[in-house]
Amino acid sequence: MDLDKMVIDNKEYAFEILGKLISYDTVLREYKENSDMPFGKNNAEALNYLLSIGDSLGFKTKNLDNYAGHIEFGEGEEILGILAHLDVVPVTIDEWKTNPFELVIKDNKLYGRGTQDDKGPLVSALIAMKLLKDEGFKPSKRIRLIAGCDEESGSRCLEYYLKKEKTPDIAFSPDAEFPLIYGEKAILSYDIMGSSDGIILEFNAGERYNMVPSMASMKISLDLKDEYFKFLNDNNFDGEVKDNVYYAYGIASHAAMPDKGLNAIFILFKFLSEYTDSKIAKFINKYYLFDNYGKKAGYYSYDKELGDLTSNVAIFKLKDNEFKMGVNCRCPIDESFDIIDNVLNKICGEFNYSYKKPFGSKRHYVSPKSELVTKLLGAYREVTKDYSDPITIGGGTYAREMKNAVAFGPLKPGRVDCCHISNEYFEIDDFMDAIKVYYLAIKELAK
Numbered sequence: 274m275d276l277d278k279m280v281i282d283n284k285e286y287a288f289e290i291l292g293k294l295i296s297y298d299t300v301l302r303e304y305k306e307n308s309d310m311p312f313g314k315n316n317a318e319a320l321n322y323l324l325s326i327g328d329s330l331g332f333k334t335k336n337l338d339n340y341a342g343h344i345e346f347g348e349g350e351e352i353l354g355i356l357a358h359l360d361v362v363p364v365t366i367d368e369w370k371t372n373p374f375e376l377v378i379k380d381n382k383l384y385g386r387g388t389q390d391d392k393g394p395l396v397s398a399l400i401a402m403k404l405l406k407d408e409g410f411k412p413s414k415r416i417r418l419i420a421g422c423d424e425e426s427g428s429r430c431l432e433y434y435l436k437k438e439k440t441p442d443i444a445f446s447p448d449a450e451f452p453l454i455y456g457e458k459a460i461l462s463y464d465i466m467g468s469s470d471g472i473i474l475e476f477n478a479g480e481r482y483n484m485v486p487s488m489a490s491m492k493i494s495l496d497l498k499d500e501y502f503k504f505l506n507d508n509n510f511d512g513e514v515k516d517n518v519y520y521a522y523g524i525a526s527h528a529a530m531p532d533k534g535l536n537a538i539f540i541l542f543k544f545l546s547e548y549t550d551s552k553i554a555k556f557i558n559k560y561y562l563f564d565n566y567g568k569k570a571g572y573y574s575y576d577k578e579l580g581d582l583t584s585n586v587a588i589f590k591l592k593d594n595e596f597k598m599g600v601n602c603r604c605p606i607d608e609s610f611d612i613i614d615n616v617l618n619k620i621c622g623e624f625n626y627s628y629k630k631p632f633g634s635k636r637h638y639v640s641p642k643s644e645l646v647t648k649l650l651g652a653y654r655e656v657t658k659d660y661s662d663p664i665t666i667g668g669g670t671y672a673r674e675m676k677n678a679v680a681f682g683p684l685k686p687g688r689v690d691c692c693h694i695s696n697e698y699f700e701i702d703d704f705m706d707a708i709k710v711y712y713l714a715i716k717e718l719a720k
Contacts, residue, residue, distance in 0.1 A: 279404050280708050287400045287708070288383075290326055292376035294319055294392045295385040299360045301426045310339050312360065312430070316422040319359045323395075323420055330403055341421040341434040346402050347412035353719050354417050354441025355402075355711075356431070356671035356678065357395035357448060358424035361387040363480050365487060365525070368695035381701045388699040390692040394447035394683040395420060397704060401711035412719035417441060424448070424671060425483065431674050442677065443645050443718060446670040447711065449680035450690075452653050455641045456665035457673050457680070458529075458579050459604040461633030462587075463617060467626035469594040470552040473545070478538045479588035482601035483669075484693050485534035486587065487525035489541050490518050497548055504544045512540065519544075527693040528585040528601045529667035531565040534694075538589050539563050553596065556624045561586055567602065572616045576605030579636065579665045603667035607635045637673035645718075649681050652713035656706055661686050668692075681714070683707040 297319035301312050310317040317339040327334040327344035336342040364373040364386055371377040373386040383393060398418055405412070419441075421430030462482045471494060478489030498514050505512045511522040521541045526534030539562055545554035546562065560570045567573045567584035574582045588599030602613065610631050617628045639646060641663050654660055672678040683703060684690060691697040 276404075276709055276712060279407070280400075280705050283400050283403065283708075284705065287396055287704075288376065288378070290399070291383065291388070291393060291396045293322060294359065294396065295376045295387055296374055297322070297359075298374050299387070299422070300363050301360050301423060304423070304426070304429070312339070312422040316360055320420060320422055323359065326399070327418075331406065332402070337434050337437050339422065341419060341430040343420070343438070344399065344402070344418040346406055346416045347414060347719065349412070349414045351414040352417055352439060352441040353412075353414045353715065354419055354444030354675075354678065355398045355715070356419050356421075356444055356446040356674075357398060358391045358421045358430070358671070359395070360422050360425050361390070361392070362425050362484060362693050365695060368487065368525075370696055373697070378701070382698040383701060383704060384696065384698045386697055389684065389697055391424070391448045393699040393704055394707060397683060397707035398447050398711045400708050401715055404708070404712050405715060410716060412715075414442070414719045416715055416719055421671065425481065428671065428674060431671055435674065440675050444672065444675055444678035445645075445649060445681040445714070446672045446678065447682050447707065448670045449666060449668060449682070450664065450684040451657070451682045451686065451710070452659065452661045453646060453649055453663040454666050454670070454672075454680035455639045455646055455663050456579055457637040457669055458665070458667045459607050459609060459633065459636040460601070460669045461604060461610055461613065461631040462599060462601045463613065463631045464629045465598045465600070465617070465621060465626050466628065467553070467596055467624070469591060469596060472549050472551040473553060473591055473596075476541070476589055476591035476596065478590075479599065482585075482587045482599055483528040484587060485523070485526045485528060485531050485585055486537050487523045487534070487695075489521045489523075489537035489589070491541055491591075492518055493545075493549070495549060500548050501544060504547065508543070510540050525694045527668060527690070528587060529583060529603050530690070531583055531585045533690075536563075536586060538586050552624065556626070560620050567613075570616050570620060572602075572609065572613045574604060574606050574609055574612070579605035580667070581605065582609060583667055602631070605636070634669065634673055639677065639679050645677060646679060648717045649679065649714050652717055653682070653710050655713055656709045657685070659686065682710060
């Protein structure tokens, strides 16, 4: 059959499904473990809508208590898993040129929160399954598109799913980059806590450990408005003062690539370190300020395949004279857990602060010479004629939840990574190519 024609014939249907999924605001705001909607009403409704599409296409579907669900095609003992997610990261409405929860098609791009991460890739994989079914393909394995509702906040969805269902024998996650990702850094987060120094009265920045915060605000006990405006001008930073609240505006990015953003927390603490005697600012300046690699604190590491450790000050909250600073690290070596623990003990002790020990997941690695990697790369190269080598990343995907799984697309080399930033989009041509790649990949792995 003509794959190009099949994809074009299903283009509008794919956009219809994606548009509906985008319309659900699936930002996780509260987790209720014993609820029938553990990740909220919108996440549950998005999952059930997706499963209804699976039903309408003649696939088998199953909802695992609104934690996750799957759409299944084929028979057999073995399972090929396709691991995608429906939840999205928060949005800052003022930074968006379009409604983030409406699919807007312009300039050959699909705009909306989740178009690239991860609703767009999920739909690409679903349409690939539809095309295979339509042409009468008989897979040797059960093909399961598994959709979770909590990937951005800890993957409790997939953890729950795998307790109830068999772990796929092989899997890929369309939630990262092409040509293929065979290694993911260890991910760990930690919190530092302490008391206010009397200068900072309130501070608010950051919502998630996996984002560089683009906005920070604070109230202080000193009147430094004139000094702040001078500071902003001298350093070419963006900010303002409204009703005695000092605001700083940076640039959001994924925590795995903090250098691509500008941390708004750092802007305010640079100001405080230069114009006040704040103890907290001294601590931040000494061990964290404008350092995205953990070098100031002393826990930087490097691996020849997985690269540099990155360190993102993702959250800073101060209220009622107590503060919490949340830091997210992407580590090329598993030993970083102990190294960071020892460093925190030292630097927090120096300032009489406390900390919660690092927690997270160890690094994930599949041999680039494995059959899984070889077959997936073959599908990608057949469609794109791009023979780039597979890579490793600092981001974390569902692939790390099982042994024989890798992250596979949809972002092509050289494209703008719009994950976790405002005005997220997915190139239409890349969306269409992803369908073709996943079609060929599934066919090769399940023939």
